[in-house]
Each structure stands twice: as C-alpha cells, then as structure tokens.
Amino acid sequence: MNRMIVAVLSLVGLFVALYLFAHNLGLTGPITCGVGDCATVQASQWAKIGPIPVSSIGVLGYIALFVLSFMGIQPGRRDSAMIGGLLLAGSAGGAAFSGWLTYLEAFVINAWCQYCVISAILITLIFLASLPEIGRLRAS
Amino acid sequence: MKKFYYVLAGVAVVGIGAVGYNVGSNALGPAVSAPIELEGLDSPEALAEMAQGITRGDEDAPVTIVEFGDFQCPGCGAFALSVKPQIDLMLVQTGKVKFIFYDFPLTTIHPNAFLAARASRCAQDQDKYWEYHDVLFRNQANWSTESNATGTFLGYGEDLGVNEKDFEACVRSDKYADVVTANMELGMALGVGSTPTLLVQAGDEVRQLNGFDYRSVQEAVELVSTPGGTSPGN
Numbered sequence: 001m002n003r004m005i006v007a008v009l010s011l012v013g014l015f016v017a018l019y020l021f022a023h024n025l026g027l028t029g030p031i032t033c034g035v036g037d038c039a040t041v042q043a044s045q046w047a048k049i050g051p052i053p054v055s056s057i058g059v060l061g062y063i064a065l066f067v068l069s070f071m072g073i074q075p076g077r078r079d080s081a082m083i084g085g086l087l088l089a090g091s092a093g094g095a096a097f098s099g100w101l102t103y104l105e106a107f108v109i110n111a112w113c114q115y116c117v118i119s120a121i122l123i124t125l126i127f128l129a130s131l132p133e134i135g136r137l138r139a140s
Numbered sequence: 141m142k143k144f145y146y147v148l149a150g151v152a153v154v155g156i157g158a159v160g161y162n163v164g165s166n167a168l169g170p171a172v173s174a175p176i177e178l179e180g181l182d183s184p185e186a187l188a189e190m191a192q193g194i195t196r197g198d199e200d201a202p203v204t205i206v207e208f209g210d211f212q213c214p215g216c217g218a219f220a221l222s223v224k225p226q227i228d229l230m231l232v233q234t235g236k237v238k239f240i241f242y243d244f245p246l247t248t249i250h251p252n253a254f255l256a257a258r259a260s261r262c263a264q265d266q267d268k269y270w271e272y273h274d275v276l277f278r279n280q281a282n283w284s285t286e287s288n289a290t291g292t293f294l295g296y297g298e299d300l301g302v303n304e305k306d307f308e309a310c311v312r313s314d315k316y317a318d319v320v321t322a323n324m325e326l327g328m329a330l331g332v333g334s335t336p337t338l339l340v341q342a343g344d345e346v347r348q349l350n351g352f353d354y355r356s357v358q359e360a361v362e363l364v365s366t367p368g369g370t371s372p373g374n
Contacts, residue, residue: 004144008151015155019162027163042287073144 003072005129006087010066013122016115017058024053041113046104054101058119061094065126081140084133091127098123171290172314173255174247175321187329190322193240194261194269197232203342203361205231206240208327210335211257211276212250212284219336219352220277226354237361241273243323244335252289255311257320259293262310266302275300340364 023042041047047054065087072083098120105112181187193206205227209216224239231237243260245253256276263272275296276283283289290311297307310316327337338349338357342364349360 007144008147011148011151011155015151015159018155019159022159022163040285 002129002132003069003078003083003087006069006091006126007066007073009122009126009129010062010069013119013126014059014062014066016119016122017055017062020055020115021053021059024048024055037111038113038115040111041105041109041116044109044111046101046109057097061090061097061123065090065094079136079140081137084130084136087130088133088137091123091130094123095127171255171312172258172317173252173290175254175324176314176317178318178321178325181322181325184329187322187326190318191242191326192319192323193242194264194273195238195240196228196270197238198235199238201232201235201238203231203237203340203365204240205237205357205361206242206339206341208242208244208323208330208332208335208337208339210243210245210250210253211260211273212253212280213246213335214280215352216336217277217280220274223352223354223357227357230354231358231361242327243320244327244332244337245320245324246335250284252283252286254317254320255289255293256283257323258316259297259311261316261319262307263297263300263302265310266307268297268300268302271300272296 020042024047049057068083068087068090071077072080072087077083101116102120105116178190181190207219209220227237227239232239243257245257247254260269260272260276263269276293279292279296283292286292293311294304294308297311298304330339336352338352338360340347340349340357340360340363342361345364347360347364349356
C-alpha cells in the first residue's frame with residue numbers, strides 16, 4: 001500500500017517538476033504563481049547548480065521514485081528489500097535536498113515559489129510513506 | 141489494484157494537460173522580445189518612414205520635445221514619473237510643446253525592454269499608450285527582474301481594461317518589432333547613446349539635453365523658441 005502512495009505522489013511531483021523544467025527551458029512563457037514570487041526564485045542563482053537546472057534534478061528524482069515504487073507493487077517484487085532500500089534512500093535524499101532548497105528560499109533568496117513548496121511537501125510525504133520499508137529491510 | 145491504476149491515469153491526464161497547456165499556449169504565440177533584421181533602412185527617408193514616435197499634445201505646437209527612452213532604464217523611470225508630468229502640465233497642455241516618445245531599448249543590458257516597447261504599442265492599438273507607458277514605469281522594479289515578463293505585461297493591459305484577446309494576440313506576436321527596431325536605428329543615426337535622451341527642437345534649432353530636471357527642459361524650450369538663443373553653459 002505504501003508503495004502505491006509513493007507512486008501516486010511521485011507522479012504528481014514529476015508533473016510539478018516538469019512544469020518548472022519546461023519553464024527553465026523557456027517553453028512555458030511566464031511562470032504563473034498564485035502565491036509567492038516564483039519569478040524571483042527561478043531567476044536566482046540557486047535555480048541552477050552550475051549549468052543544471054534544479055528542476056531537472058527533480059524530474060529525474062521523481063521518475064526514479066515512480067519507477068521504483070511501480071516496480072515494487074508488481075507481483076513477485078512486493079517484498080523486495082532492494083527496492084525498499086532504494087525507495088528509502090532516494091526519498092530521504094530528495095527530502096534532504098528539498099529541505100536545503102526550502103532553507104534557501106526562506107533565508108537567502110527571501111522569496112517563495114509555490115511549486116517548490118509543493119514539491120517539498122510531496123517529497124516529505126513520499127519519505128514518510130517510505131518509512132515502512134524499514135520493516136521490510138529488517139525482515140529480509 | 142484497479143482503483144490504483146485509475147488514480148495514476150487520472151494524475152497523468154491532469155499533469156500532461158496542465159504542462160501541455162502551458163507549453164502549447166506559449167508555442168502558439170512566441171512574443172518577439174529582441175530587435176529584428178530590417179532591410180532598406182539605409183536611407184534617412186526609409187528610416188524616417190519606418191520609425192514611429194508616439195505624440196502627445198498639439199501637432200502644431202511651436203516646439204517639439206523628442207525623447208528616446210527605454211522602459212527598463214531607471215533614469216527613464218525617474219524622468220517619466222517626476223519630470224514628464226510637469227512637462228505635460230506646463231508645456232504640452234498649454235500648447236507650447238508637443239512631446240514625442242521613441243523607443244530606444246538598451247537590449248544588451250535590459251532584456252525585457254524591447255518586449256515592453258512592443259507591448260506599449262499594442263496598448264496604443266487600443267488608445268491606451270500613455271496609460272500603459274505610466275504603468276510600465278511605475279512598476280519597473282517588479283518586471284525588470286523577470287526572466288519572461290510577457291504575463292506581467294498582459295496583466296497590466298488587463299488592469300487598464302484593454303480587449304484582452306486582441307492585446308494578447310498582439311503581444312504574443314512580432315507586431316511592432318519592426319517599428320521598435322526602426323526607432324532604435326533612428327536613435328543611433330541621431331547619435332543617441334544613452335537613455336533618456338531628449339531633443340528639444342523648434343524650426344532649425346535643436347538642443348540635446350543632458351539634465352533631466354524640469355528647469356533644464358523649460359530652459360531648453362525657451363532657448364530654441366528664441367531666435368539666436370544660446371545653450372546654457374556654452
């Protein structure tokens with residue numbers, strides 16, 4: 001059940017990250033931000049790590065989590081400790097990375113991007129939903 | 141399990157629809173935001189025909205003030221908000237002066253300036269040029285830092301009550317890219333190197349202004365209006 005939740009949340013996160021990535025590529029025109037100041041966040045130096053847009057890391061991360069969780073609910077793999085370990089590690093890494101980005105928004109950029117906040121909430125929920133994997137890892 | 145796949149499919153449809161809509165609507169209407177290649181502007185006549193200033197005041201006023209301005213330039217913003225209203229009240233509305241604004245977006249340092257100039261001309265299509273001009277300068281600090289200000293510019297038009305569909309179609313096109321480019325070429329041909337640049341003219345008398353307080357403008361208007369007048373400091 002927890003992997004189904006991770007799969008759904010990852011898919012939602014993927015589209016949020018895809019929208020930001022499409023914006024970074026100049027494909028969407030102006031970013032629509034009902035709450036906060038997305039333009040300031042997206043124009044800041046922190047929107048990229050070197051030449052790589054942060055949103056592209058989000059896209060890849062959510063794809064990985066979705067594929068893992070989807071594989072993990074297929075018959076024969078439901079008790080896979082390897083998938084459980086990867087889900088736990090991936091979601092923990094994603095939540096930590098997202099936490100750092102949220103810190104930057106709050107204390108360095110001093111502006112909020114609603115899509116980044118939504119993504120931070122999603123990855124936190126994904127991490128929480130992945131915690132039962134600890135039990136699978138112990139049982140294996 | 142079936143329910144789970146329905147949920148996944150629902151999320152996928154909504155997600156693809158939302159991202160696709162944003163990408164598609166932008167692809168349908170790319171807003172030209174940089175000067176374009178123009179041919180045939182070698183002759184002063186062709187340049188003068190293509191370049192189009194926006195005039196305020198009596199066409200027959202004895203003195204003309206020409207401004208070459210950039211909507212993203214802070215100096216132009218200060219001039220527009222503090223000096224232009226005085227020029228308008230004391231000189232334009234009294235019939236002494238007509239004021240003409242030519243776009244001179246400094247595109248190398250002001251990435252949104254060209255689009256702002258085009259958007260202002262789209263507003264002119266609906267007789268809202270000067271209102272839009274004022275809104276752009278009043279909100280300059282807000283849109284100057286945007287990576288793509290198209291949506292903001294559309295919002296300003298909406299606030300002014302323009303026909304949104306027509307305005308958006310104009311902004312999301314290449315309309316007036318030729319005029320704005322020609323205005324830049326005209327400025328360069330006249331030796332404009334910075335913004336705002338003011339030329340005060342009456343007959344053959346022309347003064348280029350370096351000071352942008354109202355007093356300097358008023359003095360220049362009086363000088364060009366007086367035959368044989370001398371420039372201050374010369």
